Amino acid sequence: MSSWESYLEAHQPRFVDELLSFLRIPSISAIPSHAADVQRAAEWVAARVAAAGLEHVEILPTGGHPVVYADWLHAPGKPTVLIYGHFDVQPVDPVDLWTHPPFEPHIIDGKVYARGASDDKGNMLVPILALEALLQSIGHLPVNVKVFFEGQEEIGSPQIGAFLPQHKDRFACDLVLNADGGQYSETEPAILVALRGGCGVQIDVKAAKMDLHSGLYGGVVMNPIHALVMILDSMRSRDGRITIEGFYDQIRPLTDLDRERIAAVPFDPDAIMADLDVPDLFGEAGYTPQERAWARPTLEVNGVWGGFQDPGIKTVLPSMAHAKITCRLVADQDPERIVQLLQAHVDRHTPPGVTATVTPLPFRASPYLTEGNDHGNQVVREVLVELYGREPYYVRSGGSIPVCSLFQQHLGVYSASLGFGLDDERQHSPDEFFRLASFRRGQTAYCMTLERLGR
Amino acid sequence: MSSWESYLEAHQPRFVDELLSFLRIPSISAIPSHAADVQRAAEWVAARVAAAGLEHVEILPTGGHPVVYADWLHAPGKPTVLIYGHFDVQPVDPVDLWTHPPFEPHIIDGKVYARGASDDKGNMLVPILALEALLQSIGHLPVNVKVFFEGQEEIGSPQIGAFLPQHKDRFACDLVLNADGGQYSETEPAILVALRGGCGVQIDVKAAKMDLHSGLYGGVVMNPIHALVMILDSMRSRDGRITIEGFYDQIRPLTDLDRERIAAVPFDPDAIMADLDVPDLFGEAGYTPQERAWARPTLEVNGVWGGFQDPGIKTVLPSMAHAKITCRLVADQDPERIVQLLQAHVDRHTPPGVTATVTPLPFRASPYLTEGNDHGNQVVREVLVELYGREPYYVRSGGSIPVCSLFQQHLGVYSASLGFGLDDERQHSPDEFFRLASFRRGQTAYCMTLERLGR
Structure with missing residues (x-):
């Protein structure tokens, strides 16, 4: 077992406790009266990345909800990796449909239930823990690292479009690892090539x-x-x-390859109808439901x-x-x-x-689209194959992560999605949850990815 | 000056105070949490008709909001007049558009502002005061009188359709005077011949x-x-x-006479547009706005x-x-x-x-429609001509008073509207008001009408 893996294993109970603390902050970016909670979440994140061993920690004003920056830049000659995530969450209404209050996390059968558990607090804490494990076990990182954790993703990052060009030098990097994402299932990995x-x-x-x-x-x-x-x-x-x-x-019309890649991903309309309790699926004529969700x-x-x-x-x-x-x-x-x-x-x-x-x-x-053959995505693919024992699907997301197109536009880099949420985790809905197994696996995945990027 | 007129004149300050007390009860029939307030209003009305000198006062259960009954039946050989009104009011939202809280009545420039001031508490208190004036000044009433004051008009009187046939004998009468209504303007009277x-x-x-x-x-x-x-x-x-x-x-299609009567009533679309601040009027093609409001x-x-x-x-x-x-x-x-x-x-x-x-x-x-030549409406017409010095318009109301058709159906009688609200008094809207001059004139009108019905 690698030394960072032993560290992760030893500290898992504390990491889970920290996740629960993070989830207790009602950092709803859409509701103005929660602005102070979003700020509090930023301060929690800043303290946590400092504790992990990152340097130059700053909470940067944007004109709206802030961005947390930190770095570790002691790997000369190695690439610089920008890690992205967000600490704001969706509103919680209708609150009476929650089994437990949305900001009082409960762990049941290996799942932690709370608003933001999957989207994105659970997922964004993962790389912080990986960085701590690397720094505390082997004493350094295999690459240069910067973090960009924001507090306005759930309202569409309205200030980031003006903020990022003003901080181009600070955030200059070779590629982005995006912790706001997921895999196809517990056993099937995925590479994300497009966002709406x-x-x-x-x-x-x-x-x-x-x-x-x-x-x-x-x-x-x-x-x-x-x-x-x-x-x-x-x-x-x-x-x-x-x-x-x-x-x-x-x-841009869908190509035959686009449609083939989409069709290769398993999709069971009956299961979706049963899961959501709807009598029919519905959408634009001439496209499959998966094309409609991902590419229309x-x-x-x-x-x-x-x-x-x-x-x-x-x-x-x-x-x-x-x-x-x-x-x-x-x-x-x-x-x-x-x-x-x-x-x-x-x-x-x-x-x-x-x-x-x-x-x-x-x-x-802006919509985001990549071919998926950039260096970051290639390395992520190798790690996923090792962890899951099979090739990833090339998937898209129907959701929007505005920063992906902003990073492409202003920093000239592609983003490789490396998150571990799953589609059944009720993001944006009552009883949102995150699997602790995903939380754990993600930490290993980040350590492996950073090591490979440093080779 | 008749003795009842002197009585009315002498007691007007107390009558206004009583109106304000009545208006302070938030008897909103549509909102279940206000049911106790509707009951309280019924008790206020029961006490007030007893104080006026009516007998056999009862608060009758209906399965919903109650009905207040009382009578004075000591005029053998004279007709029996049923007086109708309602003590429930509309909800008050949006409450922030009210200048004063809706259940804290204010008198400004001879108008009393409160929810229910015009619809219908101000108007329904009027005949009670007229009955008191007659009984206290001349010692008896010129006709037999029964009252039917209900607490569910604003929600469409849902229980009255079952209640009334069960109490046919109690409410048997020769005609109805309906205190839930109005005149055309401060100087122009009106006979109501139809309700939607x-x-x-x-x-x-x-x-x-x-x-x-x-x-x-x-x-x-x-x-x-x-x-x-x-x-x-x-x-x-x-x-x-x-x-x-x-x-x-x-x-039933509109007849030429129907359309002539409607067209005879002054109607100024520009004034309505300015008053409501709308760029255009809108409604069913092929009918005038007044036809649309009254007869479509x-x-x-x-x-x-x-x-x-x-x-x-x-x-x-x-x-x-x-x-x-x-x-x-x-x-x-x-x-x-x-x-x-x-x-x-x-x-x-x-x-x-x-x-x-x-x-x-x-x-x-059910919709209500009369020709307007029944005895009650003929007497009301005479009184209006005397009070206003001109013939009334034959108007309709776009609103619904379910009991009018129920009285017709179950008691076999027509209703003559004798109310003094005016259309600008913001019934159902913020800042509803009632003119104290109408409140006063109505009392005289009821005394005159009852006297004439007794001849």
Whole structure:
């Protein structure tokens, strides 16, 4: 057993305790009243990387939630590896669907349940522990290392696009290892070659300046909920195609190889339907469900509200109605342009009698696409083959990690995903969990990867 | 000055104080947690009619919010008049739009501001004060009187349809005076000849059994908000016509006389648009706005909700979406049948991938229509001419007072509206108010009307 492996083994109980402490911080980046908790999570991370033996630890302001930087740069002639992760988490509503309070972690059958357990606190703690094990056991790292841990991934990293170009020298590196990711299953590894981008808007529809009696005014003035319904219904066709004018114009078509790689990944629609308890799958005609999730754009209403929502009835004709919409985008859609198209579409489809306002939401990510044959991904592939005993699938993610395209754009490097989340771990949902076996295996994987990158 | 007029004049300050006490009770019938307040309002009314000199005061259980009964039956050979009103009020949200708290009445420039001031506590207190004035000044009433004050009008009187036939003898009468109504303006009186009926349903759309990550599942499963949007958008055409199959089948067409009477009532669309701050009026093609408000049915979404509604963003594909819908109905639409048509429509228009449940809401009122030449309305017309110095308009109400059709059906009598609310008094909206001048004039009008009915 290598000395770092012995160290990992010996310190696992403490590492799990530390994970639980980290999970107790309600660092919800989307909710302004939790900003201090996000800051507290940054301070926790800064202290933890310092304890691991990294140097030059700093909490860098971004104008929004901060970034934690640290480095260890004593491997002259070796590559410089930037390790990425995020310490912010998703909101927790509907909170009454959680079995345990989301920020009171519970370990049950080798799984730790808490908001952020899988996405991404469990996964981002893994490389910190690997770095500590290497430094404490062999006394040095096999490569130069920098870390970039951020607190705004779950809201689309709105400040990172301006922050990163201002810190190009600080973050200069040869490749990125991205700890915000996963494997295909407990026994099947995966290389991530694409991420969807994204953008979002809020639509606010106003009719009368006040709520009205539906008996006195019903039939006389437009109901803003009906107006909003018309606008939203104009955005997608019955067969799942997005009907925003120009929406598909910039898309790089799927190649035969793309479709072959996607088709090679096991996919069981019946299991998904049973798991989610839905009577059918649904999406854009002409594409498989897996292609739709990974390689086609979407437009989803994330929230809608207006008028009376309490028990009972209120015969009101409301004054306002609202919706939040986000799109997932694929190469080479430009999020700025999509926001403009959404704005123009709403302007064109707002019925008479109301005004509609479109406000961009702070979620802007360019799509990311790699062939998967860069050095980082090749080394990760070797490690995965050794750990799992089989070749990885070449997968994509339907989600967005804005920094991958930002690292490509501003630092000129590819990202190799090295995370150990699994798709059943209820990321963004009640009862999110992370497998402690993945937590443990990830630590070994990072030590192996850094060693190979140093050869 | 008649002796009852002197009495009214002398006791006005106390009457206003009593109105303020009545308005302080938050008797919101729609919100279950306010049930005790509705009961408290019933007790306040029972005590007040007893103090006025009525007899056999009882708070009658209905299975829901109660009815207050009382009578004075010492005028043999004279007609029996049933006086109607309601002591429950609408909910108050959005409460932050109120200038003063809705249950802390303020008098400003001769107007009393509070929830229920106009609809209907101010108006229903008026006949009680008139009865007191008659009994205390001349010692008797000119007719036999019964009162029917209810606590569930604002939720559509769901229990009254079963309650009234069980108490036919108790409420037997020759005509109804309805204190839940209004005049056309401060100088122009009105006779109410029609009320719209109504019914409502809640639609609950369920997709996956839990909220999902919109990146992982967007494009794979149906979004329940989009499904709800499709269902709602299928219910009304772009030109305001309701597209529920069979919805218009039972409607008695407007006659030329109906349309002439409606057209005779002044109506200023520009003033309404300015008052409500809407860019256009909107409604069913082929009818004037006044016809649409008074004599055509409507379908309005009163509330919609689903997914993430807080500040910030959450890239969620929600599990559920909900809407509350109410319809206003005209003669001879049957609310039970309309609920069935809504159910069938939702079944037919629910897209694949979700389930939709339709639950009837406790709001069921048959439309009411009279020619206006019954005895009660003829006497009310004479009184209005004397008080206002001009003929009344023959108006309709777009709102629903379910008891009018129930009184017609079960007691075989017409209702004559004798209320003094005005349309600008923000019934059901923030900053509802009632004019103290109307409060005072109404007391005289009731005394005059009862005297004339006794001749």
